[in-house]
Amino acid sequence: MTELPPAIRLESVSRHYLMGEAVIRAVHDVSLSVPSGEFLALLGSSGSGKSTLLNLIAGLDRPSSGSVIAHGQDLSKMSSLELARYRRQTVGMVFQSFNLLPRMTLEENVELPLRLAEVDRSERAARVGEALRRVGLEKRTGHRPSELSGGEQQRTAIARALVNRPKILLADEPTGNLDSATGESILTLLREIQRNPGMTIIMVTHERTLAERFADRLAVMGDGQLLPNGAPR
Amino acid sequence: MKVRDLSDLAFRNLREAVLRNSLTTLGVAVGVASLVAMLSLGVGLQQLATSRLAKSGLFDSIFVTPKTNLRGPGGGPPGTRTPAPKARPLDADARAEIYRMPNVIEVYPQIRFFTEVRYDGKPFATMVAGLPESSKASGAFDGMQGSFFSSPKADEAILQAEFAKELNPQTTSLIGKDLVLRYAERQSLPAQPGDPADNSGGFSVVPKEKHLRIIGVVETEPASGFGGFASGRLLIPLPLAENLRAAQVNDLRDILRDSSTDKPTYSSLTVRVKSPSLVETTEDQLKALGFSAFSLLDASKSLRIFFSVFDLLLGIFGSLALAVATLGIINTLVMAILERRREIGVLKALGAADGDVKQLFFVEAGVMGLFGGMLGTLLGWLIGRSLTLGTNLYLHRQNLPGVDISSVPWWLVLGGIGFAVLVSLAAGLYPASRAARLDPVQALRYE
Ligand SMILES: Nc1ncnc2c1ncn2[C@@H]1O[C@H](COP(=O)(O)OP(=O)(O)OP(=O)(O)O)[C@@H](O)[C@H]1O
Ligand SMILES: [Mg+2]
Secondary structure, eight states: OOOOOOSEEEEEEEEEEEETTEEEEEEEEEEEEEOTTOEEEEEEOTTSSHHHHHHHHHTSSOOSEEEEEETTEEGGGSOHHHHHHHHHHTEEEEOTTOOOOTTSOHHHHHHHHHHHTTOOHHHHHHHHHHHHHHTTOTTOTTOOGGGSOHHHHHHHHHHHHHTTOOSEEEEESTTTTSOHHHHHHHHHHHHHHIIIIIOEEEEEOSOHHHHHHHOSEEEEEETTEEETTOOBO | OOHHHHHHHHHHHHHHTHHHHHHHHHHHHHHHHHHHHHHHHHHHHHHHHHHHHHHHTSSSEEEEEEOOOTTOTTOSOTTTOOOOOOOOOOBHHHHHHHHHSTTEEEEEEOOEEEEEEEETTEEEEEEEEEEOGGGGGGSTTTTOEEOOOSSTTOSEEEEEHHHHHHHOSSGGGGTTOEEEEEEEEEEEOOOOTTOTTOSOSOEEEEEEEEEEEEEEEESSOOOOTTSSSTTOSEEEEHHHHHHHTBOOTTHHHHHHTTOSSSSOBOSOEEEEESSGGGHHHHHHHHHHTTEEEEESHHHHHHHHHHHHHHHHHHHHHHHHHHHHHHHHHHHHHHHHHHHTHHHHHHHHHTTOOHHHHHHHHHHHHHHHHHHHHHHHHHHHHHHHHHHHHHHHHHHHHTTOOOOOOOOOOHHHHHHHHHHHHHHHHHHHHHHHHHHHHOOHHHHHSOO
């Protein structure tokens, strides 16, 4: 075991929703440590709180209690402006439904995080080209998302998540809308990205077999809590 | 986000819902257009009124008369009558003194007399009036036939149209023709042998003739400050009229006043100063000299008040239209938030701060305001133009000279656009902050 600080450390993180009188414990008292460079698969039945947990790590949501510490920074202590910078610089996100902007070309979609991060115009084309090459779409730069297959759209989304060179990649069911062969190729891509350029990846998925093949470790959630049976491969 | 990227995204978003956004922009344009049209009308009418009045000399003129004893001769009971200090006569000396006063540009008497004119061998009775040189610029002679006097002492005459028609219905044929002015010259009588002390016992009236060339016919009765030549039907240069030393309507009063000098006195003088703002002080100075003086300055003050109220009312009506347009912007942007929930969520997930989202909506509102403002100002200008055109068409039918009733000065153009942008930004305030507050987790929830 190395003494490197973990990429992500969750300390009794809870996210509760109030629905009238009832308290919904979407995430309850979760503690978890993800070492830098690990590919973690987050499993669990529908409604078990996987997405909620991922959004907490992404800095899109704030925990009701507990703390989320990413690369030494406590997200719960950050202002909303600092959280936005964290999302721009430290994490990249990939979604089940791709979430590409339909009127923009691939190039423009991938460029979007660079605009938000105020990267120099002169540098952008090279960065976009590099990211699209990484996912094998360098020949489709001028296309609109609707002109691409689902797998290609998800690759574009991955390129967009990579373009700001984040340390952590968060993927919420990235293969959920894809057939199994395409899903496998996406996971292969994520695995390659984990090794080069080197990244911590947390992926939510339903498919245990795929997760077992590609991830370093599985964590399983049930009813907002981590189940003890998730173990390193 | 950098300004360029921000405006880039804003324009892209505006283009995506081009129909809705252009309709909203058009709404702003209509609002601005009505505002600009209303104000241009207000400004135009005000300019028209003030320039007409300034040219007419109404507001830079002071009317001077000698101080009169209100009670008059024999007014009160003989016992209480004290010899009132004799009022200073308004004579040539006084005229010269007034002319030397600072800021005074012109002093002229009103010379009018009733006399007989011979044209083509036929006699006509008419009122002759002397025209000061400055009346050329008063605007009254703008649409005249022929020309204004070639010099202040030329033996020339301008006819008022009604009178010209009496001479010859074909008024243009009169120009260049001669007419004969028959007038009565007053000559002081030599002192009576038995009364050596009094050398101004009176004057005799000697009939005289003057040949004048008709050089112009003026359509409208030229209005002047204080009726200087308002009722004149045959107009001649004022210095010429003075030279004629004609028997004037006020001569009878001169006799009654038993003037001790041979110099002519004036019943009144019109004093013109450099600008209306100098009227008040000059008026006081004239009073200090011992004359009665009054002006129409108060009228000009109330005119200014009238126009600021007028502008305010027009502005309120214009602003109502713009208020409706504001609601249109708010509605469009709120609808856009509902439609673009997911996009906003994606932007936030990619690292957009609340401020970025807010600015994006803000810029979109501002751009709609800018285009709406530009289009609206153009539209408002066109409305003003067509109102002017329509009015002039009507005036032309009535054989009246055209006027410019609308005016769009630069401040109105910039003000119209600036106002539209400001109002649009204000309209974007609520939608922008609502978009910024949107919870990305909710927006991105897979549906
Ligand atoms: N805004 C909210 N208000 C109330 N309850 C919520 C809210 N968001 C999520 N929940 C609840 O929290 C629980 C966890 O939701 P979450 O989306 O994290 O599940 P998940 O594990 O991602 O499920 P799935 O596999 O279907 O995506 C669910 O029961 C959900 O109903
Ligand atoms: Mg989920």
